[in-house]
Amino acid sequence: MRFIIGLLLLLFVQLGFCQTDQAKLIFIDETELEGFATIKNNKILFRLTLKDKTDEWDENMVKRVIFYGYNTVFIYEYLQINERVKPRLFEVVTEGEVTLYSDFTRNKNGWNNLQDNIRSPMRSFNFFDPNADMPDIYVKRDFEEFPIDLNHNFKNQIMDYLSDCEVLVEKIKSGKLRKNQIDEIVNYYNDYCVE
Secondary structure, eight states: OHHHHHHHHHHHHHHHHTOOEEEEEEETTSOEEEEEEEEETTEEEEESSTTSOOEEEOTTTEEEEEEEOSSOEEEEEEEOOSTTSOOEEEEEEEOSSEEEEEEOTTOTTOOOHHHHOOOOHHHHSOTTOTTSOOOEEEEEETTOSSOEEOSSSHHHHHHHHTTTOHHHHHHHHTTSSOGGGHHHHHHHHHHHSOO
16 A cells, blocks of 8 residues: 555656646747647746657757746746856846846756746845845846846946936945845836836
8 A cells, every 4th residue: 555655656756846837938039839838947848738758959040938827927038047048047037228137047946947947036036135146147138149148236237237227226226126126126227217
């Protein structure tokens, strides 16, 4: 009896780790394909139906993947942060004239959401806890080749990057908006500072 219970438990655990979520692939040529996906080792494992064989996709063909959950949508996009590294998947936190990306692959605690499963580091980040480990964050405009790394000297970098919006720069300079409010900063810029 223990053997059967152990076997069933093992099977249940294995099925849990193989879970795929409803998703949409957006290819570089802007065509789309809906099905089921998960992310493993910076690759997108995708299939049209749960019964189909899984295909592996990477930055050479796919621009982004959109996951649909219970009242949530998570977007991951391949982003090359400089000319020396290959593109990696980053979470798109907010989009607009300026897009905010987050990356937990370099988390101090070693947690890597893109290797293990699909979670949202920015949405699960506790902005009210000053000791919480902030994910690496980047901003980018569509016409820019590489994103701006906001993880060092944040205040000066973000004020310089958004310098065309004096009201926002003043809020950052005065301390009314801080690094842990980066999503609010980018949303404010996109909503009120772009013509």
